Amino acid sequence: MEANAMHPECRCVNCQLKELFFAHLSADEMMEICSIRKDRAYAPGEHIVMQETKVDNFFYLKEGLVKLHFIKSGREDQIITIAKPFDFISILSIFSSDTYKYTITALLPSVVCRINMDIVKGFALKNAAFGFDLMNRLSKSTDIILKETMDLKRLNLKGKLAFILLKFSQHIFKNLLFELPVTRKEIAEYAGVSTENIIRALSEFRKDRLIRISGKEIEITNLERLEQISRFG
Amino acid sequence: MEANAMHPECRCVNCQLKELFFAHLSADEMMEICSIRKDRAYAPGEHIVMQETKVDNFFYLKEGLVKLHFIKSGREDQIITIAKPFDFISILSIFSSDTYKYTITALLPSVVCRINMDIVKGFALKNAAFGFDLMNRLSKSTDIILKETMDLKRLNLKGKLAFILLKFSQHIFKNLLFELPVTRKEIAEYAGVSTENIIRALSEFRKDRLIRISGKEIEITNLERLEQISRFG
DNA sequence: TTATACTTATGACAGATATCATAAACTGAT
């Protein structure tokens, strides 16, 4: 595409962010964004954003997998959601607060695209169509998270586990066979139940031949049944 | 105020929406908004917005109290949150989807200010500062809801109940003595537990002299202890 | 008013989940 040729720094395929910017900004403005934005790679376990720190950048996940979570001293983490490539990961509060409200941590080797927040705000304030599009995308992201949280909330333990396994299989890896990118403890923190019970439920799913497990590798062998459990369990 | 005199249709004290519009729109634009917007009163139990219907209006709660909830046939409702005057109540998905994703129902006699969505979108698209301010307010509302949902999620039954009682006392009625605007069943739908257990826990709070109950009237008699339970319970 | 449905309340019990204990497997650092 000629557009990409014009912006050698913004050549990532599938970049929603680029779409967002391209659709509304001039060639010069694009040049500005593309020269300012920075990529950075993170190893699993590395914090991308730490809660309570000053909001300085807008983050976008290009590669890998991350968790959005609350860290509470003396208490288990709470995982808000798990975000995949092309998701906006700095969502809540970045416009309405001056500190990040939650922590973002890499689960897999990840590459994050970072744009100075003042620049993004500047564009939003002088380009209404851009701001409007940005608002739509941010609100869509938040909506999905809240919906997911409410869905998880109403399910029993096995339902929560099935829901999470299906999220990995259907939405993240798009494959019945996948490598779990989280520990059992993290699944528990996501579901809001105890680690032991997640392990137990995994074993029962295995015994009932809904899944096969070898270490971190999971294969869903009875998709239909697992979907039932995630809806009604 | 002279501003109010200029816009006789928009004279409500404490209107956040008016602030939002006044700050960014011209006198003519304000005239347009003020002549188009409509108030409507709703009786308790009346639906203000029904999920799955077309997004046509932007809603703002002027008086009363409402619940935002998901209705599922054959299953109990899920209450997302309870909104009080000056809250934006049409939040999730109104910009990113063409149907409302949840239902809004009055809990107390309520007055809602309604503005045609196309008009709001029109202003947002041609006035960047207005759109930016709107985005901030909407995202702040959603942030608070998600935070509240995550807080509720990690608490045990008594913690959830204490949290909800404190929300009524501290955030909504700003009084230790208040009239419960919801049934025990609705508290249960909000907390995500069974109605019987909410009733039982209320009785125990009464026996432990944390609250006094007479019908719908609740008085918090041991605030400190109730706050402890809502934090660590 | 009576009749009906709903709400509040409590007890009994079953089922779900957390907690504690133990141990094997795995991981990373030395």
Place this chain on the structure above:
DNA sequence: ATCAGTTTATGATATCTGTCATAAGTATAA
């Protein structure tokens, strides 16, 4: 290779929560 710490796994048990049953109180409409 070894050690320490973490993760996975399973059992036993206590606690929490849901479900079912019953009944009294309350509101609403005919």
